[in-house]
Amino acid sequence: MRLARRMGRLGTETAFSVLAKAKALEAQGREIIHLEIGEPDFDTPPHIVEAGCRALRDGHTHYTPTAGIPELRAAIAADVARSRRIEVYPEQVVVTPGGKPIMFFVILALVERGDEVLLPNPAFPIYESMVDFVGGRPVFVPLRQEHDFRFDLDEFRAGLSERTKLVILNSPANPTGGILTPEDMAGLAEILRERPDVFVLADEIYSRLLYTGPSASIASEPGLDPDGRTIILDGFSKTYAMTGWRLGYGVMPEPLAEPVTKLQVNSNSCTNAATQYAGLAALAGPQDSVDLMLAEFRARRDLIVSGLNDLLGVECIAPKGAFYAFPRISGTGHHAVALADLLLDEADVACLAGTAFGRYGEGHLRFSYANSQENITRALERMDEILSQSVVR
Numbered sequence: 001m002r003l004a005r006r007m008g009r010l011g012t013e014t015a016f017s018v019l020a021k022a023k024a025l026e027a028q029g030r031e032i033i034h035l036e037i038g039e040p041d042f043d044t045p046p047h048i049v050e051a052g053c054r055a056l057r058d059g060h061t062h063y064t065p066t067a068g069i070p071e072l073r074a075a076i077a078a079d080v081a082r083s084r085r086i087e088v089y090p091e092q093v094v095v096t097p098g099g100k101p102i103m104f105f106v107i108l109a110l111v112e113r114g115d116e117v118l119l120p121n122p123a124f125p126i127y128e129s130m131v132d133f134v135g136g137r138p139v140f141v142p143l144r145q146e147h148d149f150r151f152d153l154d155e156f157r158a159g160l161s162e163r164t165k166l167v168i169l170n171s172p173a174n175p176t177g178g179i180l181t182p183e184d185m186a187g188l189a190e191i192l193r194e195r196p197d198v199f200v201l202a203d204e205i206y207s208r209l210l211y212t213g214p215s216a217s218i219a220s221e222p223g224l225d226p227d228g229r230t231i232i233l234d235g236f237s238k239t240y241a242m243t244g245w246r247l248g249y250g251v252m253p254e255p256l257a258e259p260v261t262k263l264q265v266n267s268n269s270c271t272n273a274a275t276q277y278a279g280l281a282a283l284a285g286p287q288d289s290v291d292l293m294l295a296e297f298r299a300r301r302d303l304i305v306s307g308l309n310d311l312l313g314v315e316c317i318a319p320k321g322a323f324y325a326f327p328r329i330s331g332t333g334h335h336a337v338a339l340a341d342l343l344l345d346e347a348d349v350a351c352l353a354g355t356a357f358g359r360y361g362e363g364h365l366r367f368s369y370a371n372s373q374e375n376i377t378r379a380l381e382r383m384d385e386i387l388s389q390s391v392v393r
């Protein structure tokens with residue numbers, strides 16, 4: 001089939017292909033431990049599920065306004081205003097089916113052929129995929145274990161050029177679990193204030209899943225709020241264990257909210273109506289489920305980090321947010337893809353090669369610890385057995 005040439009520039013998310021391979025092995029009778037896919041294993045809290053069901057029973061089975069129901073846009077504006085300590089208006093909020101469409105729409109709306117986009121590497125693969133797709137040029141700022149997977153601000157500054165149109169930040173980060181500290185944000189803001197023509201996409205989908213220190217958002221920095229040129233991407237998938245509902249949002253300058261809404265009219269029309277009412281209940285209701293989930297993630301993080309550090313040739317620093325560990329595995333003598341394949345084929349443990357997130361991910365694997373402590377322990381035992389036989393010296 002002769003597809004449009006642009007399709008050749010579209011990337012993908014390896015997590016979904018590894019999941020498919022792991023499922024195929026399961027269909028052959030193998031028992032795989034899933035540490036590849038990035039979604040909370042918890043159920044959506046019951047009061048949120050009930051609100052979604054009630055919305056359907058109450059007849060919310062129709063289209064909604066494209067940018068979202070007014071009550072939800074207002075609730076999101078209030079929540080973001082409180083958590084980032086800034087002013088936010090409902091008109092700046094666009095509700096989308098998951099956080100991903102915000103990435104897609106914002107890049108489509110802003111980036112022209114030849115424009116440069118500064119982004120972390122390793123990072124969520126869809127950033128690079130989308131920038132390539134629209135004909136932009138990704139410029140990578142490496143995230144290294146030696147630097148706690150934070151930007152080196154000199155490297156960040158050096159990456160900016162006359163052609164830079166957009167900068168993408170992600171904290172807490174996928175795949176590293178690293179964060180940008182309040183000091184990092186202040187430093188980035190200082191650099192970005194010199195470049196008022198550059199937009200900032202702040203992917204804060206893991207903002208509530210933070211283990212240490214105060215959370216920091218570039219949007220809280222003077223001159224970088226969403227009234228100017230910052231777009232906050234956040235949503236319900238990770239915070240409220242709602243990946244399958246598809247509910248996210250962007251908070252952006254009003255003049256950008258309009259074209260982004262237009263892109264949504266041209267694609268999804270609107271976000272699922274009942275899902276939006278469920279989201280409203282999530283924001284308005286008790287938050288203790290988020291705290292309980294975070295406490296469990298913290299226990300799993302401690303378990304997996306200490307277990308990984310006990311493996312031959314593996315070295316892991318403690319992630320500060322999200323639910324990913326990103327150990328260095330170069331001491332095993334294997335490349336990332338080869339080791340991820342070996343672990344799936346021989347140990348029945350599914351994980352991702354760091355290179356699935358960009359070239360600076362070489363020498364690392366990503367483990368999602370959104371799985372029970374029991375399964376994490378079993379996975380560590382299986383990996384220990386394989387690695388003690390196969391470390392290349």
Ligand SMILES: Cc1ncc(COP(=O)(O)O)c(C=O)c1O
Pocket residue numbers: 038097098099100101124170173174203205235236237238243247248
């Ligand atoms: C960094 C990052 N941003 C955005 C998303 C997309 O979230 P959603 O499922 O709400 O579209 C993910 C999902 O894995 C992610 O890791």
